[in-house]
Structure formats: structure tokens, C-alpha cells
Amino acid sequence: MNSKELIFQAAAKLFREKGYAATSMRELATQVGLEASSLYNHIKSKEEILQEICLRNAGKFTAGMKIIQDISNLNALQKLESIIRLHVVIASEDISSVTVFNDEWKHLKEPVLSNFLKQRKQYEQSVKVILQEGIEQELLKKVDIEVALFSFLTSLRWIHYKFAKGRISSERLTENLKTILIFGLANS
Amino acid sequence: MNSKELIFQAAAKLFREKGYAATSMRELATQVGLEASSLYNHIKSKEEILQEICLRNAGKFTAGMKIIQDISNLNALQKLESIIRLHVVIASEDISSVTVFNDEWKHLKEPVLSNFLKQRKQYEQSVKVILQEGIEQELLKKVDIEVALFSFLTSLRWIHYKFAKGRISSERLTENLKTILIFGLANS
DNA sequence: GTCTATATAAGGATAGAC
DNA sequence: GTCTATCCTTATATAGAC
Known part of the structure; x- marks a missing residue:
């Protein structure tokens, strides 16, 4: 793994534990065995690290959802199950990174923030369609879709x-x- | 409402939107119509605000759980329903404050942090007992309790x-x- | 590619006048 | 109880030597 990736990995761990705003570049540098200034030979800014982490994970979810949508012979229940599996798989691949994606996106700045939120909205919309499908086909109960x-x-x-935590x-x-x-x- | 409470309220709103670490005392002061230094006539430190918000909400949940436990003629399903209602009621009372309680507690410092985590653990333990009860009485499916x-x-x-978001x-x-x-x- | 030194800004918090 | 002024620390990021 190259220096840039090592920095991303260490950053994800720190951002997860302490939060993005509470993590300093000095701490991050210490974690990777460098001085803070040396980090800037590999990355452009602290913000760039957060962007990479958030957008990479967004990409994973979007790609996974596309595959689920493209398998045309799945019913709504099977699609929901596939979504569960997708989330479990992505979380198991890199716990820190997906936690930062979930919890620290609010520190993104424009125009990346809008891009990120647009992708998230689209993902939610895809799930919504599956839920609606399931209700129409009477596979799911008639609950409030938003809830x-x-x-x-x-x-x-x-x-x-x-x-x-667990095993x-x-x-x-x-x-x-x-x-x-x-x-x-x-x-039941 | 006195000045201290107004500060807590404005702080909860800011901490929720931007996160604790990313909220400055100058911003908070602006929100309540003061200079930053004037805040310190009402509160001891930024940390004290977070402590108050987190511990107040922890207290609400603990008290609510105690009441649910004390109603002895509820079965596990009814207790779970009561817990849902408890969470809905507390969230509806003060959305910002409960969000900070959920998301920003990690910025608490010792010894308050340990106290907070202890209370949370205890709350989770109470829910766990109810789940176990429900499984033993065959009211609930035999699922992994932790999950x-x-x-x-x-x-x-x-x-x-x-x-x-919603109405x-x-x-x-x-x-x-x-x-x-x-x-x-x-x-089904 | 890494270092030391430093620019520049912003943070929490206090002192003391009013 | 609020203000201005300021202390002190920490932050992100850059410059330039090696």
C-alpha cells in the first residue's frame, strides 16, 4: 500500500474515534510516523481525505445498488435481503471508513457536499421504490414508507x-x- | 427561560448542525446575541454545556426505563412498545438536544465520559433483559440478542x-x- | 520525500473597565 | 451582566534546506 493509502487508512481510524473536526493533522502525522508538514507531499488538504473516504464509500453503495436493481428476477423481499447483505459486506471490508462515511459527511464543503447528498438521496430513493413495490405486491405490510x-x-x-465489538x-x-x-x- | 437555558438551547442546535468540535464559542455567542466572553458569566466552559445536554437526556431515558420496569403487568412485547413510545416522546420534546446526546457524547471528558457510558450500558442492559424475557416466553423469535x-x-x-424533516x-x-x-x- | 521553521488564522478562556 | 482587549494554545498549511 502506498503512502497516500496509509494516510487515508490512519485518518479513517482517527476520524471515526475522535471525529473529523477533533482530529489534528499532527495526530494523523504521528500515526503514520511523519511530521505534519510531510503529509502534504501526499495529500492536498485535510478536507481532501474526508472527501476521498466519503465518496469512495458512496460509490460502493451506489454500485452495489445498481447490481441489485439489475437482477430482474428478485422480488422485493429478496431485494431487501440483498441490500442487507450489501451493507454487511461493505462494513466488513473497512469498518472505520464506512463509519466516517456515515457520521462525518457533514464536514464536507461545497461543491462536494451537494454531490454527496445527491448520491445519498438517490440511494434512498432506490430503496423506497423497492419498499413501494413490496407493498403493492402485498409482500410487505402497508406501513408509512418514510418510516x-x-x-x-x-x-x-x-x-x-x-x-x-463482536465476533x-x-x-x-x-x-x-x-x-x-x-x-x-x-x-407470529 | 433564563440566560443559561437559552445558551444550552442555542448550543444544542449548533452542536447538532455542525458537531461539538466544529462549533465555536464565538458562533454560539452570536446566536444568543452576546460576545463570546459574556457567555462565561453563565457557564463555566464549553465542555459544561455538552455535559449538561448529555446527562439531562441520559437522565430522561433512565427515568423512563425505570417506570417501564416498574409496571409489572406488561409482557415483553408491551415493554418494547413502551420503549418505542419513550424514545418518540423524548425526541419530540427536544430534537436538537437528543441528537447531541446521541452523536456528540464522544467529546465528553473524564470523569463524565465514564459516568455517561455507564448509564448507557445500564440502559442497554435493561432492554436486553426484556428481549431475553420475550424469547424465553416465546413471544419473540430466537434471534441473536446483541443483534x-x-x-x-x-x-x-x-x-x-x-x-x-417530516410532519x-x-x-x-x-x-x-x-x-x-x-x-x-x-x-405474514 | 522528509525535515525544521514559520506564516496565518482561529480556538477557549480570562482580566478588568463600565 | 456585558463589553473590549488580550493571553495562550492549537490548528492548517507553506517555504525552503537537505
């Missing part, structure tokens, strides 16, 4: 917690989330 | 989103969350 959307996605937004496998996590989020906690 | 706990609580941790009533939100989180999205 379902936010409840579903925010549950998935915190998957990294489990990987960070649960991707498969078991996916299976459990599928049961809980789609079929509910209650015994 | 159920985190999935349930994190869904509720983002309720403020709905109040901020949904507390009653309708509670009802929808109950359906989704307890009985699942899927039609």
Missing part, C-alpha cells in the same frame, strides 16, 4: 458496531438482520 | 430525523415503529 425507509437504513447504518460472522449477522428487519422480532 | 438489541435501539436513535405525529410514528420493529416489514 420504513429510515428505520431499515438506520439499522444498517450501525452494523459497524457489531464488527467492532459475529458476516453470514450470521446478515441472517439475523434479515429475520429482525424483514420478519420482525415477534413470534 | 436484536443494537438493531432495535439504533432504529430508535434516529427518530429525530423524522421529526426534523408525522408522535402517535403515528410510534404505531409505525411498533409494526416495523416488532412485527416486521413482511406480510
